[in-house]
Structure formats: structure tokens, C-alpha cells
Amino acid sequence: MLMAEPELSPSKTLDSINGHDSTVEPNPTSSQDTQINPLNNDVGPSGKRKIDDGDGDGNDGDSSVHPLWKTSLCSFFRHQDGSCSHGSACRYAHGEEELRRRPDNTWDPTSERVKKKLKSEESEKRDVSEEVMMTEAVVDGDDDDGCGSSNELSKCLVHLPRKWCSENLRSFLNQEGIPFKFAKKKKGMMLGFITFEDEEQMKSSSKELEGKSIGNKRLSVANVVPRSFGKKSNSNVASGLKLEKENAGLDGSSLDGETNDDSGVDGYVSKTRSVRDAVTPLAHMLYADQLEQKKNSLMQILKRLTRNARKACPTGVPLPEWILKSREIGGLPCKLEGIVASPIEKGYRNKCEFSVGYSLEGKVTVGFMLGNFREGVTAVEEAVDCPNVSMIACKYAAIFQEFLQHSDLPVWNRFKNTGFWRQLTVREGRSNGNVVDSGTFGGIAEVMLIVQVCTASFDDAQVATEFKRLTQAFVDGATSHCPTLPLSALVVQDHQGISNVAPADAPLRSLPLSQTVGDLEMDENKNVMDVRIHDYINNLRFSISPTAFFQVNTLAAEKLYSLAGDWACLGPDTLLFDICCGTGTIGLTLAHRVGMVIGIEMNASAVSDAHRNAEINGIKNVRFICSKAEDVMGSLLKEYLNVTREEFDDPNVSGSSNDIPEDNACPETENGEMPSSAEVGNKVQMGSTSENENTSMQHFKNVVAIVDPPRAGLHPSVIKALRTHPRLRRLVYISCNPESLVANAIELCTPSPIKHEKGNKDNRGWRNMSSAGLARHRAKSMPISEAFQPIKAMAVDLFPHTPHCELIMLLER
Ligand SMILES: C[S@@+](CC[C@H](N)C(=O)[O-])C[C@H]1O[C@@H](n2cnc3c(N)ncnc32)[C@H](O)[C@@H]1O
Numbered sequence: 001m002l003m004a005e006p007e008l009s010p011s012k013t014l015d016s017i018n019g020h021d022s023t024v025e026p027n028p029t030s031s032q033d034t035q036i037n038p039l040n041n042d043v044g045p046s047g048k049r050k051i052d053d054g055d056g057d058g059n060d061g062d063s064s065v066h067p068l069w070k071t072s073l074c075s076f077f078r079h080q081d082g083s084c085s086h087g088s089a090c091r092y093a094h095g096e097e098e099l100r101r102r103p104d105n106t107w108d109p110t111s112e113r114v115k116k117k118l119k120s121e122e123s124e125k126r127d128v129s130e131e132v133m134m135t136e137a138v139v140d141g142d143d144d145d146g147c148g149s150s151n152e153l154s155k156c157l158v159h160l161p162r163k164w165c166s167e168n169l170r171s172f173l174n175q176e177g178i179p180f181k182f183a184k185k186k187k188g189m190m191l192g193f194i195t196f197e198d199e200e201q202m203k204s205s206s207k208e209l210e211g212k213s214i215g216n217k218r219l220s221v222a223n224v225v226p227r228s229f230g231k232k233s234n235s236n237v238a239s240g241l242k243l244e245k246e247n248a249g250l251d252g253s254s255l256d257g258e259t260n261d262d263s264g265v266d267g268y269v270s271k272t273r274s275v276r277d278a279v280t281p282l283a284h285m286l287y288a289d290q291l292e293q294k295k296n297s298l299m300q301i302l303k304r305l306t307r308n309a310r311k312a313c314p315t316g317v318p319l320p321e322w323i324l325k326s327r328e329i330g331g332l333p334c335k336l337e338g339i340v341a342s343p344i345e346k347g348y349r350n351k352c353e354f355s356v357g358y359s360l361e362g363k364v365t366v367g368f369m370l371g372n373f374r375e376g377v378t379a380v381e382e383a384v385d386c387p388n389v390s391m392i393a394c395k396y397a398a399i400f401q402e403f404l405q406h407s408d409l410p411v412w413n414r415f416k417n418t419g420f421w422r423q424l425t426v427r428e429g430r431s432n433g434n435v436v437d438s439g440t441f442g443g444i445a446e447v448m449l450i451v452q453v454c455t456a457s458f459d460d461a462q463v464a465t466e467f468k469r470l471t472q473a474f475v476d477g478a479t480s481h482c483p484t485l486p487l488s489a490l491v492v493q494d495h496q497g498i499s500n501v502a503p504a505d506a507p508l509r510s511l512p513l514s515q516t517v518g519d520l521e522m523d524e525n526k527n528v529m530d531v532r533i534h535d536y537i538n539n540l541r542f543s544i545s546p547t548a549f550f551q552v553n554t555l556a557a558e559k560l561y562s563l564a565g566d567w568a569c570l571g572p573d574t575l576l577f578d579i580c581c582g583t584g585t586i587g588l589t590l591a592h593r594v595g596m597v598i599g600i601e602m603n604a605s606a607v608s609d610a611h612r613n614a615e616i617n618g619i620k621n622v623r624f625i626c627s628k629a630e631d632v633m634g635s636l637l638k639e640y641l642n643v644t645r646e647e648f649d650d651p652n653v654s655g656s657s658n659d660i661p662e663d664n665a666c667p668e669t670e671n672g673e674m675p676s677s678a679e680v681g682n683k684v685q686m687g688s689t690s691e692n693e694n695t696s697m698q699h700f701k702n703v704v705a706i707v708d709p710p711r712a713g714l715h716p717s718v719i720k721a722l723r724t725h726p727r728l729r730r731l732v733y734i735s736c737n738p739e740s741l742v743a744n745a746i747e748l749c750t751p752s753p754i755k756h757e758k759g760n761k762d763n764r765g766w767r768n769m770s771s772a773g774l775a776r777h778r779a780k781s782m783p784i785s786e787a788f789q790p791i792k793a794m795a796v797d798l799f800p801h802t803p804h805c806e807l808i809m810l811l812e813r
Helices: 016-022 026-034 075-079 112-129 166-175 199-209 253-257 261-271 275-279 285-313 321-329 391-405 460-480 554-567 585-593 604-616 629-640 646-648 677-683 716-724 736-750 771-780
Strands: 154-158 182-185 191-195 220-226 241-247 334-339 350-358 364-369 421-430 444-453 489-494 510-511 533-536 542-545 574-579 594-601 622-626 702-707 730-735 789-796 806-812
Touching: 075 629, 154 199, 166 182, 166 364, 191 321, 275 364, 285 321, 285 334, 285 736, 285 771, 285 789, 321 350, 321 789, 334 554, 334 629, 350 391, 364 391, 391 421, 391 444, 391 460, 444 460, 444 533, 460 510, 533 554, 533 789, 542 604, 554 585, 554 730, 554 789, 554 806, 574 585, 585 594, 585 604, 585 622, 585 702, 594 629, 604 622, 622 730, 629 716, 702 716, 730 736, 736 789, 736 806
Parallel strands: 334 789, 421 533, 444 489, 574 594, 574 702, 594 622, 702 730
Antiparallel strands: 154 191, 154 220, 182 191, 220 241, 350 364, 350 421, 421 444, 489 510, 533 542, 730 806, 789 806
16 A cells, blocks of 8 residues: 655655655665755745756756755656656656756766666776777788788777778768778777878877767777787688787887787786686576575566556556555565576586687687677687586587697688688487486487588588598597597588577588497488487477577476476366477477467477477377467467457356456366366367367367567567457466566556557657666557456576576466
8 A cells, every 4th residue: 555645745854755655665866865965844946847047957047946956856756657746846856857957966866867877887887898808810911901901000999889880980080080091890899990001190090089989989999919829821810819908008108018919918818707707607606695696686677567567557547456566575566486496506508509719818719708799809718617518518619629720721700700610509418317317427318519610612622521520520539538428410500690690591411420429320311300319308308409499407497397387277178378489398398287289489490399299209289380479479369269358258158258267276176186188078179280270269268378488578469469368368478588578578567548549659769768668668559458467476597607597477367
């Protein structure tokens, strides 16, 4: 319950008025105000705003106005559907537009403008701290734009707009009257490289450029330190560069010492983070503390759902019960019931993608990048001491790295998009059994290696020879290990794109392994379509093709899926939609508890795996659809739940809402177990894997969706389809990105208005909106429909030692 509003009285103090909100949520503004000025009787003006003095700071320059008038946001207004009983007489600002600067020239720290500024400062800080780990050739003699000259006469410009290309950089330099010889900039990066005619020009131009503003960024100039990466004749290798951390000395003093590459590297390396820090930043903490930290940070993110749904709740519509009750649980939308620990903490990843590049020491390395390429970090370091990587994966990375030291083909250069060797992915499959006593490699029985290359512009014969040597290197490496490392398949993926994330249809080919490795006899000419590894979830065998998604921590995923099934309240009369189903893991592990599963997945090979997985496990009541969920969700719901709202409410229509227990309780047998679909006999019409079967779905009383989308969350059309279909009463949302879960839940849970107001939709500024802001915006145009309510949430830790965590939330209506 909200406390009664305070009386509007000029004698109220700022404290007491802010106190009117104390039951809503703690208001950081309040305490701040108290410290600034415990303003007592004087409330300032009589409630009328004065005319703005036009300086854009929101202050009206009127000395009769109290200095703190409207300098803080009214939290009552903020949390109460944009209304405050003090109306225009309230001394607190009703919205950002009314907000004035404080006497000390600062803004309310809770305001959007302060938050935005902090955010951009933070990202700038991050950019600067990572700006110097470029270990690839960026300015060398073989550039076709003629950018070939001495590295001693080159500088690196940091904080350039990411969307600029070389042409933009050159125009900018010309416009500013800054002389240069060559300039090179790659779209997507914040770095650019300039080469000058001579030292004098470099000195004066660097001075001019240092600190220059472009937009809200200030340029900084860094040194480019030439390095000789070994004695290889390969031009890519020989011309590798490294940038020094400090800015170019404005007095030119650093120019002399720049060629001393050792001092530059050592000084820098000691300042930079290790690969362990980059990949597993929580590894220094006890696992129990990691879990606590994750839980706390998830709570903060979850509170955004309450705040945003409250903000988006239409005027005149009462706040839903869950928002009112959120005050009792610290602002959470529902209880976060805890965090499930991963059953395995070390070497849990069954899939590791190792980049190929140069280490800070200039060595060709197979490992992990120390940061983000867009921010100028390309240094790759070996996966030393990364507790999430398995021993087998490290061994294969080492074998590949050793092979690359002697390869005639160059490693991929991210800056120039040239080279051959790009990435090694190690995928592991386990045998079915307890991992603790499952043999030498912790139950890992199969390994698939996927080497990503870019064959464009390389000679076929040379490529074929290199592949043969590569195969031999892996086989020798595996068999010379004691005990022999499992190796089931070697696949090459050909990809020309800028980043290593290849499209699903990037060509794959299987390289025949010439001899038996481990327990597996390899087929000499295996078709890539038949290449797979296997893993087990809940005793079901899953066949996984090279590019299909499979959770990286199988044992923790097992817990996640079981929880999802329990929360979904399944029974033989349940129709389960498994949205973004991958290889069918969720639907297939729950198929025995429902009448029918419909899986939807856009990756064709994952769908073909799902069909195969149904077959090898003898599961018949499933249907998998290969499509983007946004393209089929609406029509599938119509097809399977083809009832009108009136029919739905009609007690005579089977499958109507009247069949759903009042309290939405899970159907259970007397002993607390679900009846199996077999027990229900003919009541449930079993589906099949045929895509064309037109099954009458009126039998399914209980319709549930379990969604498990990628990081970006569900497409708006999917959310709309789920929200507006009245038969879907229960939704279990599994997410690897709690921010997108919150954004999607805002749309699913914000109440509809009584009726939509006509008028133009103001979509301006959506690019700069947060995901939650955008979701609020979208919620406004959602067709009128019953909102879901968040019922409970739980975290499942699939990613020990990293900040990531899966979050599962039950929504009902
Ligand atoms: C987080 S994975 C979950 C997969 C599966 N539920 C599991 O746990 O193994 C997300 C899956 O969604 C698929 N996907 C991504 N966007 C999609 C879309 N628009 N429609 C359908 N599937 C999509 C991906 O290919 C991927 O398999």
C-alpha cells in the first residue's frame, strides 16, 4: 500500500516532501538534497514556473525563486504514473524538462542527462584503457592505397567516430588544415593511422590533433611502435605493429625512444590484464562469492522491470498487483528464488572458440583476445589458467599453435581482412554417465575440431597441401598424448567476413582423419552433413552438428531445463511451444511430460539435428519448424489454438479458459506426479514430426511457451503474438541476457490502456533509447490484451568465473 500523500503546504521541508516517497523506493535524490540544504520553511515560489532565461539550463534567473526550486526530480511524480498531488506547486521537477541546474552548477544525479554523461565517460575510460593492444600489421608496405612508409613516421589516432572510413579521416584532416602523407581508417574501429612526410610534420600535426573534439569525443594521439615479429619472410608477420599506451609526446620527446620496442612492450604488458582476467574476470573470487555477486547484480536488473512497467502503465489504469507488491520485496517484480550453482566449476565449457592472432610478444598464437577489436585490441594470448576451458581444448589449441609456427599460409589480419588462418573451435561430447567417475577426460568421449579459414585468394593446391599437413598435425598431436586424446572429426569452415562470426551457411567441409583416434574409427570420406558429436541430457542422446547451438555447460543446462519444465506446469494435455529450440533440447527432454511439443528454430542444421534427436530417442509427439520465430509464431498459434475469444470463454467449447483451473495450478496426480500422455489415452492427439499435419488442437487445455532466445531477446512480433493470444496463459522465459529478458517482459507485463489514443507515434530518438526505454515505447502500441504477471525467477549459473548467468522467469496470466 502507498502511504497517504503529504499535505501540500508551503511549510513542508524538502525532507518531508521527499519522505512522501519513502515507501515507494529509496530515492537517492532525497538524501542528497538533505545534505545540500536542509531547506525548511521556504518553499520558493508560489507554484508558478518563471519564464526561462534562455540559457538552456532550465533556470529562470529569477532571484525570488529558491535556489533549490525544481533542482531535483520529484520521485512521487516519477513513480506514480506521472502524477503528483502537488501539481505545478511541487518544488520538485516533474520530468527532465522542468529540471533546473543546482546552485553548485550540477544536475540531479538521478536525472537522465547525468546518467547519460556517466555512461559515455565510462565507455571512454574503457576505450582508453584498452586502446593499445593492436598487434597486427596495420600500416605496411603492401597496402594498395599506398599507405606504405616508415612506421617511425606514423601515428595512431584514438577516439575517431567508428562509422568513419579512410575517406572521412582524410577529409577531416584536410578540413582542419593538418598536413599528412597517408591516412587510413577502418569502419567500426575507433582507431585511425596517419603517416607523415617527415618528423617535423609529424610533430606539429600531432600537437594540433591531440585533444581535438569530434562530437563528444576528444582525440588522442598514440605512437605506433614497429616490431619485428621473428625472422619470418612472411610480409604480414614481419610488419606487425604495436601501439604504445602513452600519448605522443607533445614536445616530441617520446619520438626518439619509440623504436625501442622492448621498453614499449614491457611497460605496457605489465599494465595490461591477463587472458585469465579477460576471459574469466571472476576467477579470483571464491565460487560462493561469485554466485552471491551474480544474484545481486541480477536483482538490480530485475528491478528495472518493475520501474519501467510502472512508468509505462497507462494513465487511468490501476497499477497491477505485482507492481504494488514489489515494495515488499525491495522493488523486485517477483521473488528471485536463488541461484543454482553449476555442478562443475572447472573446464566446464564443451565448446571453446580460440582466435588466431599475435600475442603481445609478437608470436603467432591460438588463444583468446584480450579485448574488443573495435576498440583497437587484437592481441591474442594463450588460454593459460582460464578455469572454464577444458584440458583437452587447451591441448588442441597448443597443437594448432605449434602447427601455425611452420605454416606457409598467413594468419588472419583483422585490420586489413587478409590472411588465411582465423579460428579454432573445439567442441566436446560426453558419454552418458556421472562426470565425477567418468574416466580420464571427465567424461569427454568425442571431440570435433572446426578450423575457420579464408581460402579466397589462395591457391587451391597450396590450400590442399596445408589441410593435409594440418590433419596430420592434429592426429599426431592426439595420438602422441598419453592417454590418446579423443578426436572424432575435423571440419574446415571457409569464411571471408570481417568478424569471425560466420553465417550459418558458411561453407563447411570435413577433412578425413587418416587413422583411428581414440575409440573411434573414422570414415575416410565422411560427408560434412554426417559430421556430429554427441552429448546427453537427462539420459537422452543428442546429436550435434558443427554449427548448431548447444549449451556450453551441459550439466548445468540439465538443471536449467528441468527447472523450466517444473515451472511450466506440464501435463498430458499440455501443448508446449519450444521457441528458439536449437537441437530440440528443451522440448525433447520435456516431451514425455506433455501432449505435444512444437519447436521453432531458424538454424536449418539445428532443426535437422532436432529431428534426428527425436528419432534416436524414439520421441514421436514433437514437431520442429525451421523458420524465424517472428515469421511463424502468429500463424502457429492460430493454427494450433484456433479458437475465437468468444469460443474461448464459452464453457461448452473444449479447451476453453473454463477448463483451466481457477488458480492456474499445475495439473498433478494424487501422488504429486504428472500423468504421462500415455495414461490419458485418446484424449490427447499425438503429433508427429511431419510439418504438414493439421492437428486439431482443441484437446490441449494447457498451452505453454518456453522461450530461450539468443542474447538480443525475442523479436517484437513474437512478443506481440504471445501476448495477444488469449489461450497462452503461461510462459517460461529462459535468458542468457537478463537485460533483454527485462526488456521483453516490460512488453509482456505492462497493462494495456482502456483504449488506444489516436495520434501520431513519436518514434524520434529511438536509436538513443535504452532497451527498457524502447520496450516501454513498444508497450504503448501493443494491441489491447491481458498482461502477464511475473510470478518467480531463478538464476542458474552456466558460466562460473564469468559475469554471465542464465535467468529463468515464470510469467502467467
Ligand atoms: C540460446 S539458444 C537456445 C537453444 C536451445 N533452446 C538450447 O537450449 O539448446 C537460441 C537459439 O535460437 C535460435 N534463434 C536465433 N534467432 C532466432 C529466431 N529469430 N527465430 C528462431 N530461432 C532463433 C538460435 O539459432 C539458437 O539455436
